């Protein structure tokens with residue numbers, strides 16, 4: 001029996017063949033692409049794509065000091081969207097990115113405008129703000145922190161900006177142009193989001209998440225396949241991961257006795273993260289199973305911890 005707590009690096013993960021490749025440019029089912037796809041970007045994107053295929057992509061190289069390069073690499077390795085790149089791709093992204101320094105309350109993205117770049121945050125924070133079509137009021141839908149990416153939707157879906165983004169404090173971020181994003185990152189980011197949106201939307205625990213939150217969770221997921229009898233978590237050990245069963249089955253055992261059976265869409269491993277305690281049970285795979293793994297930070301940011309606590313108090317004796 002093999003323990004799987006030590007996760008594989010993303011590049012080595014046993015990801016499924018990318019069946020949904022053709023879904024490129026299709027937004028997740030309930031993601032609202034604004035109707036007025038307007039102006040230069042949506043029209044020219046097609047022509048641009050055709051033209052682009054005909055020529056060799058020459059990635060931009062924006063000169064940087066060694067100190068800037070180090071800072072940027074440190075940001076990118078923390079960002080899920082760039083985690084699966086190989087070394088060559090990673091270096092192309094490092095070369096292409098441009099440092100952007102902003103003061104407090106600066107809007108660097110305006111809802112409904114066309115967009116040609118995305119941003120990764122190094123320091124500071126940004127509010128994503130959506131203006132209501134009905135009464136014009138603005139609502140903060142997400143606050144982005146270091147390591148987060150924003151401005152990716154316009155590039156993924158060739159749509160106008162879905163929100164405005166404004167700095168909350170003096171902040172540093174890195175900007176990536178559409179062309180480099182399209183060539184190096186878009187396909188894998190898109191595939192992962194498309195592939196997991198449908199599955200995650202059916203997981204009862206996640207039913208209160210909106211489509212955008214699910215896409216963030218999809219970015220952060222690690223996927224691993226385990227064989228029959230694999231010990232996924234061990235009672236009494238430390239743990240910093242949360243699991244959802246994508247395929248297969250598993251059994252939880254307490255002091256060696258079975259206490260719970262899991263099937264597709266079920267989750268486990270939440271107690272150690274919620275209560276900062278050792279694993280309360282051992283969980284063993286039944287048959288070949290596929291696990292979606294969520295790290296502690298993402299778990300706390302994206303999942304409804306009080307809901308999980310309530311569920312736990314009625315689920316376990």
Ligand code: CMP
Nearest residue numbers: 128142150151152153154161162163212
């Ligand atoms: P984009 O549409 O290119 O520009 C605005 C960005 O706000 C968007 O990409 C996302 O990165 C970010 N954002 C954060 N939360 C949301 C949300 N709930 N809906 C849409 N965009 C969001």
Ligand code: CMP
Nearest residue numbers: 252260268269270271272279280281316
């Ligand atoms: P955690 O303690 O992090 O790791 C073991 C997991 O087994 C635990 O979270 C729960 O998700 C799950 N589990 C299933 N049944 C029980 C039980 N009776 N008591 C505690 N944990 C259980």
